[in-house]
Amino acid sequence: MRYLTAGETHGPQLTAIIEGMPSNVSIDFEAVNQQLARRQKGHGRGRRMLIEQDTANIVGGVRHGQTTGAPIALEVINKDFKSWTAIMSVEPIEDGEAKRRVHRPRPGHADLTGGIKYNQKDLRNILERSSARETTMRVAVGAIARQLLAEFGIKLACQVIRIGDVVAGREAMPIDQLIEITEESPVRVTDKEAEAAMISAIDAAKSAGDTLGGIVEVIVEGVPAGLGSHVQWDRKLDGRIAQAVVSIQAFKGVEFGLGFEMAQRPGSKVHDPILYTEERGYHRASNNAGGFEGGMTNGEPIIVRGVMKPISTLYKPLPSVDIDTKEPFTAQVERSDTCAVPAAAVIMENVIAWEVAQAFMEKFGGDSLEEIRSNYEQYLNHVEGY
Numbered sequence: 109m110r111y112l113t114a115g116e117t118h119g120p121q122l123t124a125i126i127e128g129m130p131s132n133v134s135i136d137f138e139a140v141n142q143q144l145a146r147r148q149k150g151h152g153r154g155r156r157m158l159i160e161q162d163t164a165n166i167v168g169g170v171r172h173g174q175t176t177g178a179p180i181a182l183e184v185i186n187k188d189f190k191s192w193t194a195i196m197s198v199e200p201i202e203d204g205e206a207k208r209r210v211h212r213p214r215p216g217h218a219d220l221t222g223g224i225k226y227n228q229k230d231l232r233n234i235l236e237r238s239s240a241r242e243t244t245m246r247v248a249v250g251a252i253a254r255q256l257l258a259e260f261g262i263k264l265a266c267q268v269i270r271i272g273d274v275v276a277g278r279e280a281m282p283i284d285q286l287i288e289i290t291e292e293s294p295v296r297v298t299d300k301e302a303e304a305a306m307i308s309a310i311d312a313a314k315s316a317g318d319t320l321g322g323i324v325e326v327i328v329e330g331v332p333a334g335l336g337s338h339v340q341w342d343r344k345l346d347g348r349i350a351q352a353v354v355s356i357q358a359f360k361g362v363e364f365g366l367g368f369e370m371a372q373r374p375g376s377k378v379h380d381p382i383l384y385t386e387e388r389g390y391h392r393a394s395n396n397a398g399g400f401e402g403g404m405t406n407g408e409p410i411i412v413r414g415v416m417k418p419i420s421t422l423y424k425p426l427p428s429v430d431i432d433t434k435e436p437f438t439a440q441v442e443r444s445d446t447c448a449v450p451a452a453a454v455i456m457e458n459v460i461a462w463e464v465a466q467a468f469m470e471k472f473g474g475d476s477l478e479e480i481r482s483n484y485e486q487y488l489n490h491v492e493g494y
């Protein structure tokens with residue numbers, strides 16, 4: 109399976125095409141929109157999220173609520189395009205060239221390097237695509253992928269572990285209790301004390317004209333042993349998940365299971381003893397590995413954490429240089445998020461859903477759901493008898 113996305117943050121719409129989804133998978137359109145809504149929430153988001161109410165149109169590959177095996181085409185309309193039509197237009201607008209063109213690169217964004225690389229003197233041609241608005245489509249794609257995974261009992265959830273210097277309790281996340289964002293609970297943590305402190309930290313950063321990053325965690329349950337492979341570097345599923353996570357805008361690091369803490373422990377306090385019972389088959393006494401050995405799932409839940417840097421655009425901006433005059437300037441900020449860590453947790457959950465679904469298809473692949481189910485059941489029998 110593969111997918112591509114297209115579209116600009118202030119353009120008319122965002123688009124994705126998924127290739128290789130098997131036929132006969134029931135698609136719950138509402139569930140796709142639910143994932144999109146989850147991505148838009150969280151304390152610290154800016155005014156743009158008040159304008160958009162993302163819903164996906166599925167315009168290919170699904171008939172009567174079921175996949176046909178044809179490419180699936182998805183689109184999400186940018187409501188904000190109404191206010192940007194003139195600026196995004198190729199025709200000159202009355203305000204004139206200087207106002208229309210972006211020539212002041214923002215530190216922490218793709219603006220300057222993208223402008224140099226693609227030889228663009230209007231940095232809008234870079235920022236329109238580098239924006240995290242693009243993650244809308246990655247979530248829509250993940251929302252389709254997880255419907256295939258659900259057929260085989262595979263579920264995902266996410267939570268926020270840290271925002272700025274506030275750390276939430278690290279108790280195991282109950283997978284059947286998706287941490288939903290509500291008005292009373294706007295950060296996506298189970299630890300209520302930490303939640304209040306996180307909200308205050310975000311508000312304080314906003315008042316100071318500053319921004320915050322954090323750490324988010326995703327858990328995947330119900331994954332069979334043997335997705336991914338040790339035999340070739342680019343078939344290692346933990347490696348692919350790491351790539352998917354760090355490809356999310358502003359994500360700078362990833363860890364599995366105990367992760368970076370492994371560095372300070374002896375091996376006897378890291379590796380997970382192997383056990384066997386008739387009832388459970390092979391399983392582990394602990395899951396410090398976060399569900400992976402040798403680039404393959406080992407049957408334990410996948411546990412991944414990602415670190416997001418603070419939002420780049422500051423209301424008290426950092427120094428930069430105008431590409432026309434080469435003179436320093438101080439930017440005027442119109443709107444921006446202060447913290448998007450809770451939303452980023454949902455993005456991470458859905459990009460991981462895609463990677464797991466792709467590995468699942470590589471292992472049990474077939475053209476129809478029935479064919480995959482038969483391959484899967486045969487494999488489960490093999491595992492049981494091994």
Ligand SMILES: Cc1cc2nc3c(=O)[nH]c(=O)nc-3n(C[C@H](O)[C@H](O)[C@H](O)COP(=O)(O)O)c2cc1C
Nearest residue numbers: 216217218238239240357358420421444445448451
């Ligand atoms: C959900 C989400 C929302 C974001 N919102 C903003 C924002 O409002 N303002 C901003 O400057 N950066 C925002 N970012 C981060 C930038 O998109 C990102 O830092 C930039 O594209 C440069 O990419 P890099 O940080 O991966 O190097 C957001 C990121 C995510 C994941």
Ligand SMILES: C=C(O[C@@H]1CC(C(=O)O)=C[C@@H](OP(=O)(O)O)[C@H]1O)C(=O)O
Nearest residue numbers: 154156157238239240241357443444445
């Ligand atoms: C639009 C989204 O996030 C945007 C990501 C983003 C950035 O620079 O990455 C900047 C902001 O966009 P704008 O400049 O239009 O206010 C965010 O709102 C979204 O998540 O859907």
